[in-house]
Amino acid sequence: MKVGFVGTGTMGSLLIEAFVSSGALEPSQINVSNRNFSKAQTVANRHPGIQAKTANAECAIGCNVVFLCVKPLEFKKVVDELLPVVRPEQLIVSITSPVMIEYLEEFMPCKIAKVIPSVTNSVLSGATLCIYGSRVEDEDRSRLESLLSHISQPLQIEESYTRIVSDISSCGPAFFACLLEQFIDAAVYETGISKDEATSVASAMLLGTGLLLTEGGLTPADVQAKVAVPGGITAQALRLLRRETEGVFNRLIQTTHAKFDEDVEKVSTAFYGKEVNGQ
Structure with a gap:
């Protein structure tokens, strides 16, 4: 070939x-x-x-x-x-x-x-x-x-789901790396741990979490339930995290879809000289 x-x-x-x-x-x-x-x-x-x-x-x-x-x-x-x-x-x-x-x-x-x-x-x-x-x-x-x-x-x-599946599969690594970077920077600022050490621990954590969600057969909800003991430290922190990030991924998806629609229109114009099928 x-x-x-x-x-x-x-x-x-x-x-x-x-x-x-x-x-x-x-x-x-x-x-x-x-x-x-x-x-x-x-x-x-x-x-x-x-x-x-x-x-x-x-x-x-x-x-x-x-x-x-x-x-x-x-x-x-x-x-x-x-x-x-x-x-x-x-x-x-x-x-x-x-x-x-x-x-x-x-x-x-x-x-x-x-x-x-x-x-x-x-x-x-x-x-x-x-x-x-x-x-x-x-x-x-x-x-x-x-x-x-x-x-x-x-x-x-299906091609109609190109954008949302791309958000998860192709853009997702950047999105979650951004969140991880903020987590690492906060750990350094709040405690004085070295950035290299925090990055090493956080990266190993993310790899292990990915394996739990794939080879381990767990869902995201399963992972949270296994880590967060009712009334414990993780459970309290998760409540804060959910409250502070409420709606952020909805807005993220709206942003990527808006840019995608804009690009589709430009490509349509390049091929046909006008918008096609209302896109």
């Missing part, structure tokens, strides 16, 4: 590194391109065998799967560049959530999928969210999910 990556920015590079380090792909199976060729060449230099291409179309030629790892407003230009070389049997995979599959199916004659990766994939963990277009067959799904299973847990979702 030959796999192309158009775009070697943060997420494109992350996927390439994860696929190579996990053994899912050999460097010789990978083509890369970037609007700044030197960035593509840097990726190729890190893994001898990867082919850095000077043009996006050249990157896609001969590939079974092509990941499009570009920003929303760059998509139409990239699609136009690929059109002369894309073949019906190829699977084009967008990792850009505001670019709707229907747009790509209308403009491209090939099979279309969307995958939403997570920074956790860099340590071969977490989920990748998979959404499939109408031309994708079972064999295509199996090929893509087999590849993704080396670095994550592939989860098939």
